[in-house]
Amino acid sequence: MALVRLSTLVQSVFTQVADRHGLPPSQARMLCVLAGRPSRMAELARACGVEKAAVTGLVDRAERRGLLLRSPVPGDRRASLVSLTPPGLSAATAFHQEVTEHLDQLLAGLGETDRAFFAAAMDALLRSAGPDRARELQADGTR
Amino acid sequence: MALVRLSTLVQSVFTQVADRHGLPPSQARMLCVLAGRPSRMAELARACGVEKAAVTGLVDRAERRGLLLRSPVPGDRRASLVSLTPPGLSAATAFHQEVTEHLDQLLAGLGETDRAFFAAAMDALLRSAGPDRARELQADGTR
DNA sequence: TATTGTTATACTCTATAACTATA
DNA sequence: TATAGTTATAGAGTATAACAATA
Numbered sequence: 001m002a003l004v005r006l007s008t009l010v011q012s013v014f015t016q017v018a019d020r021h022g023l024p025p026s027q028a029r030m031l032c033v034l035a036g037r038p039s040r041m042a043e044l045a046r047a048c049g050v051e052k053a054a055v056t057g058l059v060d061r062a063e064r065r066g067l068l069l070r071s072p073v074p075g076d077r078r079a080s081l082v083s084l085t086p087p088g089l090s091a092a093t094a095f096h097q098e099v100t101e102h103l104d105q106l107l108a109g110l111g112e113t114d115r116a117f118f119a120a121a122m123d124a125l126l127r128s129a130g131p132d133r134a135r136e137l138q139a140d141g142t143r
Numbered sequence: 144m145a146l147v148r149l150s151t152l153v154q155s156v157f158t159q160v161a162d163r164h165g166l167p168p169s170q171a172r173m174l175c176v177l178a179g180r181p182s183r184m185a186e187l188a189r190a191c192g193v194e195k196a197a198v199t200g201l202v203d204r205a206e207r208r209g210l211l212l213r214s215p216v217p218g219d220r221r222a223s224l225v226s227l228t229p230p231g232l233s234a235a236t237a238f239h240q241e242v243t244e245h246l247d248q249l250l251a252g253l254g255e256t257d258r259a260f261f262a263a264a265m266d267a268l269l270r271s272a273g274p275d276r277a278r279e280l281q282a283d284g285t286r
Numbered sequence: 287t288a289t290t291g292t293t294a295t296a297c298t299c300t301a302t303a304a305c306t307a308t309a
Numbered sequence: 310t311a312t313a314g315t316t317a318t319a320g321a322g323t324a325t326a327a328c329a330a331t332a
Contacts, residue, residue: 002265003246007153009272010146012192024321041291049155054323056292061321078290078331103146109271114264121253121261122145128252129152167298184314197300199315204298221308221313289332298323309312 010103017098021091026050027062031084031092034068038083067091153246160241164234170205173198174227174235177211181226210234 018028026048033039033047041059045052059082062068067088073079084092107115161171169191176182176190184202188195202225205211210231216222227235250258 001243001246002262002269003153003250004157004242005269006265007150007157009269010150011154014147014150026322042289050322051324052291053293053325057322076290076332078329080291099147100144103144106268106272107146110264110267114267117260118264119145121257121264122149124253124257125249126145126148126152129249169299185312193299194301195314196302196316200299216313219309219313221306223314287332290330291328292330293328294326296324298321300321301319303317305314305316307313307315309310 009106013102013106014099017095017102021095021098023091023095024061026058027067028092028095030055030058030062031067031088032096034082034084035089035092035096038081040073040079040081044082062088152249156245156249157242160238160245164238164241166234166238167204169201170210171235171238173201173205174210174231175239177225177227178232178235178239181224183216183222183224187225205231 014028015025018025021028023031030044030048033044039047041055042052044059045055048055048058050058059068059070063070066085068082068084070080070082073081107118110118157171158168161168164171166174173187173191176187182190184195184198187202188198191198191201193201202211202213206213209228211225211227213223213225216224250261253261
């Protein structure tokens with residue numbers, strides 16, 4: 001099944017780039033989500049496709065490294081808003097850019113016409129996966 | 144980057160199907176590798192894209208569940224040959240078939256012509272990733 | 287009562303380095 | 310000496326269930 005092989009290839013690019021940036025893949029994914037906008041824990045759990053208890057650990061580790069921070073949410077003292085620190089934003093940006101470069105380079109092998117067609121086909125597949133999965137898909141960490 | 148979203152979608156299918164079969168994704172991947180042929184530990188490490196020490200643990204856990212077994216290799220008393228048991232083969236087969244079904248159903252949304260084109264483009268991408276990655280790609284567990 | 291997030295617990299997965307047995 | 314595999318160690322990631330604080 002070529003789809004699985006292609007997926008494995010993309011994941012391996014993602015993992016290797018994260019590694020080069022000193023980031024565990026799950027943290028890289030989370031940083032990319034947060035680069036979009038600060039989020040509360042529950043939101044982050046949904047966007048990353050994991051349980052809220054897992055997010056506590058992810059955020060703890062990233063916070064320990066100074067990549068993000070929790071701040072209070074005015075009006076709801078139960079909640080926390082998680083935001084990237086400047087180093088966290090740098091890391092997210094650099095990581096995202098390098099992943100994009102690698103994948104663009106891979107796609108460049110297709111030639112312009114085929115590449116456009118391929119992109120359209122991917123969009124069609126992603127759309128047909130349905131809105132049920134739309135949220136999960138954001139969890140890939142790149143946008 | 145649609146490639147990452149597509150990859151995430153495929154991985155989520157892989158993981159959810161594995162889950163439904165009571166298999167951790169890494170074990171599902173390993174079982175699919177072994178469904179191709181029995182392998183020695185080092186071979187399995189290469190095919191799964193992990194270090195040999197990690198394979199010891201993977202095989203230990205799967206062996207405990209009766210999905211595979213280690214047997215001696217005639218002529219080299221250091222080595223072990225890992226083979227699926229009948230339940231292991233059943234699990235691998237059922238898992239692989241269900242993943243294939245799900246992905247085929249996804250691709251069915253494309254229509255016949257587009258699907259053929261898309262498959263050709265994927266093949267081109269996989270080829271252009273080069274033989275360096277050819278081994279890793281087998282590690283996706285489906286063939 | 288319901289929701290937000292954390293803690294407790296238990297696995298799986300992984301890498302690195304050191305080790306054993308065999309080649 | 311070199312190779313095949315295991316063990317030891319450490320850490321990340323995850324889920325489930327129980328909990329505290331707040332709404």
